[in-house]
């Protein structure tokens with residue numbers, strides 16, 4: 001731990017604090033714990049001077065993958081949660097707006113589809129019966145045509161519209177970023193005196209697609225994205241990623257926290273027919289600092305193995321409270337290094353801290369960032385060095 005104090009630490013406003021400044025395709029869908037696209041943008045521009053391969057072992061909604069492709073790099077998107085893999089892959093091949101509009105138009109959404117009794121119990125607090133019938137029609141079209149890029153793009157847009165605050169969503173007033181439990185929604189409905197009214201899903205999907213595709217994708221995007229890989233492996237054992245094959249990693253691991261990516265995404269899993277798949281996976285949820293350190297030690301080893309010598313990994317972490325002590329996790333991570341990895345050694349290069357005046361909307365990691373009025377991204381930069389003989 002002593003050496004940590006002598007590490008170079010740079011802080012400042014590394015990218016804009018303004019919201020939604022990058023390509024609108026990034027904002028197709030929200031995801032709890034996602035970072036701003038400015039973060040991968042900053043590091044990809046800083047470290048990759050020629051087209052390369054960028055990996056995110058904890059891909060989430062695919063922010064790193066998308067930004068890598070927008071800048072002309074190929075990407076490997078990994079996440080143990082299959083919902084995340086869908087979110088990322090649905091934007092690998094983005095058809096032209098005309099094609100999407102035609103496909104959406106051709107969908108038969110007004111067949112009357114009945115929910116199962118279980119679906120009715122879980123979904124009726126959110127949706128009017130007619131809206132739910134349209135959602136069921138769309139779900140069945142999507143599951144029958146998963147290999148059609150237009151259907152996947154319509155599907156991801158529908159996922160983003162399932163529930164939220166405004167009239168742009170399919171549901172009655174609900175929480176936008178995570179799917180709350182049906183019981184909690186029932187209570188909200190009673191408290192607010194609200195009842196789901198009919199909302200046509202077709203026009204809401206169309207409006208949102210037009211907004212997200214209002215700027216053309218850069219010419220380099222399609223070719224770069226064609227070379228992507230989407231995998232769902234444990235970060236501690238990236239079986240299908242070859243040793244020394246990656247030019248940059250930009251990632252944000254699960255923190256020592258209470259975020260439950262499976263239950264947060266239950267309605268998305270249902271819509272994608274992935275509930276049985278997600279019930280059998282175990283996302284890493286660490287209850288103590290030592291568990292998190294063990295998890296990250298194994299993950300850092302894998303990251304070191306797959307990086308080519310000379311390449312870097314950027315690991316964004318936060319501050320967390322453990323037994324009422326505020327911990328800077330990048331320093332905890334730095335304490336785990338250097339480690340020997342196949343083809344070299346993974347060592348700390350520096351710590352970069354992005355600090356900006358910003359009021360955090362939520363306080364999900366026990367850190368009241370809004371008290372200070374600043375938001376920080378703490379990034380540990382590590383490099384794979386060739387081991388001296």
Ligand SMILES: C[S@@+](CC[C@H](N)C(=O)[O-])C[C@H]1O[C@@H](n2cnc3c(N)ncnc32)[C@H](O)[C@@H]1O
Pocket residue numbers: 031032033034035036057058059060061062063064078079080081084233234235236251252253254255261283284285
């Ligand atoms: C902090 S989020 C990453 C968000 C991402 N940076 C984005 O912008 O959307 C962490 C992700 O790690 C995934 N995850 C948790 N445990 C994992 C594991 N052992 N291996 C791979 N992915 C895991 C979760 O499903 C979640 O999507």
